[in-house]
Amino acid sequence: MDSPEKQPRILIIRRDNIGDLVCTTPLIRALREQLPNAYIAALVTRYNMAVMEGNHDIDALFSYTKAKHLEPGESAICIFWNRLMTIWNLRRQRFDWILLPGGPQRSAIRFARWIGAKKILIRDQEDTAGGSHHVEQCCHQLLRMGLKFETPSARLTPNPDAVAKIKSTLPLTWQTLKAPIIGLHLSARKPSQRWAASMFAETAHQLHQSLGAKFILLWSPGAANNPLHPGDDDKAAEVLNATVGLPVQAVRTECLEDLIGALSHCDAIICSDGGAMHLAAALGKPMVCLFGDSDPEHWGPWGAPHRTLQKASREVNDLSVQEVIDSFLNLWKERSSPLRF
Numbered sequence: 001m002d003s004p005e006k007q008p009r010i011l012i013i014r015r016d017n018i019g020d021l022v023c024t025t026p027l028i029r030a031l032r033e034q035l036p037n038a039y040i041a042a043l044v045t046r047y048n049m050a051v052m053e054g055n056h057d058i059d060a061l062f063s064y065t066k067a068k069h070l071e072p073g074e075s076a077i078c079i080f081w082n083r084l085m086t087i088w089n090l091r092r093q094r095f096d097w098i099l100l101p102g103g104p105q106r107s108a109i110r111f112a113r114w115i116g117a118k119k120i121l122i123r124d125q126e127d128t129a130g131g132s133h134h135v136e137q138c139c140h141q142l143l144r145m146g147l148k149f150e151t152p153s154a155r156l157t158p159n160p161d162a163v164a165k166i167k168s169t170l171p172l173t174w175q176t177l178k179a180p181i182i183g184l185h186l187s188a189r190k191p192s193q194r195w196a197a198s199m200f201a202e203t204a205h206q207l208h209q210s211l212g213a214k215f216i217l218l219w220s221p222g223a224a225n226n227p228l229h230p231g232d233d234d235k236a237a238e239v240l241n242a243t244v245g246l247p248v249q250a251v252r253t254e255c256l257e258d259l260i261g262a263l264s265h266c267d268a269i270i271c272s273d274g275g276a277m278h279l280a281a282a283l284g285k286p287m288v289c290l291f292g293d294s295d296p297e298h299w300g301p302w303g304a305p306h307r308t309l310q311k312a313s314r315e316v317n318d319l320s321v322q323e324v325i326d327s328f329l330n331l332w333k334e335r336s337s338p339l340r341f
Helices: 018-022 025-034 046-051 076-091 106-115 125-130 134-139 160-169 172-176 197-211 233-242 256-264 275-282 321-333
Strands: 009-013 039-045 060-064 095-100 117-122 181-185 214-218 248-250 268-272 287-291 306-310
Touching (some): 009 025, 009 106, 018 046, 018 275, 025 039, 025 134, 039 046, 039 076, 046 060, 046 256, 076 106, 095 106, 106 117, 160 256, 181 197, 181 275, 197 214, 197 233, 197 321, 214 256, 233 248, 268 321, 306 321
Parallel strands (some): 009 039, 009 095, 039 060, 095 117, 181 214, 181 268, 214 248, 268 287
């Protein structure tokens, strides 16, 4: 590695979606392993901050709030002032390296230039040499820093309070039922990734019959017509109505900490491509992933046992319940981890 020595000061800026930030944790992990005495900080959005909280590979975590994520009662002036203070604080730290694994995003580049560093490294076409997956391309930046290329697993630390809170909502009888707890995550940002409620319900019926499975039902809370954070409350209600009599526990995750805590209690996951998929992968959960109009070679789960399903139409609703059931049962036969209870 170029100077300065083996104790560089490094800032990673990642301002985009949950899955993108999860896919950056292997890069951060590799930096810590190769540079144990480095000072490593991360700048993320408040919305995604829970992904990095408790991560032992960083020395400091900084966040800012996007205007579209304003909470009720917050003012735009206040969040912009706080953002300026964060930039000023980071600028005073005199970083040797600023890494932008999200690529040449204009806002991230502005942040990097305002904060300043001896070297600013932006993920670009050169990093496709690392491989087809987003994690591999992020980690290729290691080579450009003069370090060794490696792609460790993602790292995610659930909030203990959130884990305990979710556990308290699960039926006590589940502790005596030696059957898998399967997480069913209903939501997806892209319409092409949204599997129908009826298909999730039928999958639950068949897996309960085959394995005696219990289910944690997860979704993005809220109304579908919310302009900032569209939710799937109606879809969740539809699944619950269609699975009456099955051991299905609906967990309304109002914050990211709760979603991570709920996923930690699952033995396996069925979900579409999205943030929940990447969180589950970072927790090492076996999963069946439904891909619509996205690339599983680039965005597939990293470092966890999985099956990815995708039709030529790139529409998840063209996937049949039987295809998902067969994939899950094959994956489940290969599991090596014990059940949660």
